[in-house]
Amino acid sequence: DQQVKQNSPSLSVQEGRISILNCDYTNSMFDYFLWYKKYPAEGPTFLISISSIKDKNEDGRFTVFLNKSAKHLSLHIVPSQPGDSAVYFCAASPYNQGGKLIFGQGTELSVKP
Amino acid sequence: NAGVMQNPRHLVRRRGQEARLRCSPMKGHSHVYWYRQLPEEGLKFMVYLQKENIIDESGMPKERFSAEFPKEGPSILRIQQVVRGDSAAYFCASSPRPGATEAFFGQGTRLTVV
Numbered sequence: 183d184q185q186v187k188q189n190s191p192s193l194s195v196q197e198g199r200i201s202i203l204n205c206d207y208t209n210s211m212f213d214y215f216l217w218y219k220k221y222p223a224e225g226p227t228f229l230i231s232i233s234s235i236k237d238k239n240e241d242g243r244f245t246v247f248l249n250k251s252a253k254h255l256s257l258h259i260v261p262s263q264p265g266d267s268a269v270y271f272c273a274a275s276p277y278n279q280g281g282k283l284i285f286g287q288g289t290e291l292s293v294k295p
Numbered sequence: 296n297a298g299v300m301q302n303p304r305h306l307v308r309r310r311g312q313e314a315r316l317r318c319s320p321m322k323g324h325s326h327v328y329w330y331r332q333l334p335e336e337g338l339k340f341m342v343y344l345q346k347e348n349i350i351d352e353s354g355m356p357k358e359r360f361s362a363e364f365p366k367e368g369p370s371i372l373r374i375q376q377v378v379r380g381d382s383a384a385y386f387c388a389s390s391p392r393p394g395a396t397e398a399f400f401g402q403g404t405r406l407t408v409v
Contacts, residue, residue: 188337214396225299225386225400226338271337280350280393281326285337 185209186274188286197295201259205272205286208253212274216283217246217257220269229270230257262293297321299389299401300369307407308377316372316404320389327370328398329362332384344370350393377408 187206195201205215213234218226232239232246232255239246245258259266272286300319308314320327325346330338343351344364355362359377364370374381384405388398 225402228397287337
């Protein structure tokens with residue numbers, strides 16, 4: 183039962199353009215959503231999070247949007263840079279479960295110069 | 296402040312051997328989480344521990360897998376009698392309190408069972 187889904191395994195974007203990574207979830211009992219970035223042979227690195235009571239959070243080039251009615255969130259990266267090329271994971275934190283995270287399958291972003 | 300340290304980075308075991316994976320959390324962090332990433336998949340939660348306590352082991356296979364986080368020393372994930380299907384990357388994360396929204400991850404241990 184995949185509660186958090188990233189349906190696009192890969193995404194290719196031109197440098198300077200916007201990257202939009204998508205994530206869907208099936209369970210309404212999440213209180214936070216997070217995005218992590220992962221390079222090969224390294225651990226995930228936290229990027230940005232959003233509370234379930236918000237619909238937008240922005241940090242520099244990264245913005246996360248949450249649409250609760252559609253159970254959908256997205257990460258926007260503007261402008262995209264070659265160094266952004268990595269695998270991006272969406273994760274959700276269930277209520278009252280002590281920080282346990284449910285991860286999506288990941289989307290590999292490639293930013294071409 | 297050193298990050299989350301995992302060792303070894305790579306571990307090769309023959310079928311039937313035991314694998315021990317170690318995780319030293321960040322200084323001041325008393326909450327540790329273990330995740331497993333199988334090839335082409337996302338990270339799957341295994342277990343959540345505090346010092347000397349297992350808080351949530353709902354993601355742990357029922358047999359051969361165990362975890363501990365003693366009062367002193369690193370957290371250990373132990374896999375007995377390894378099989379080929381245990382080959383994966385195992386990641387540890389730590390946080391200073393439960394429910395922290397930014398868990399910090401280690402670099403992982405890549406286990407290969409031959």
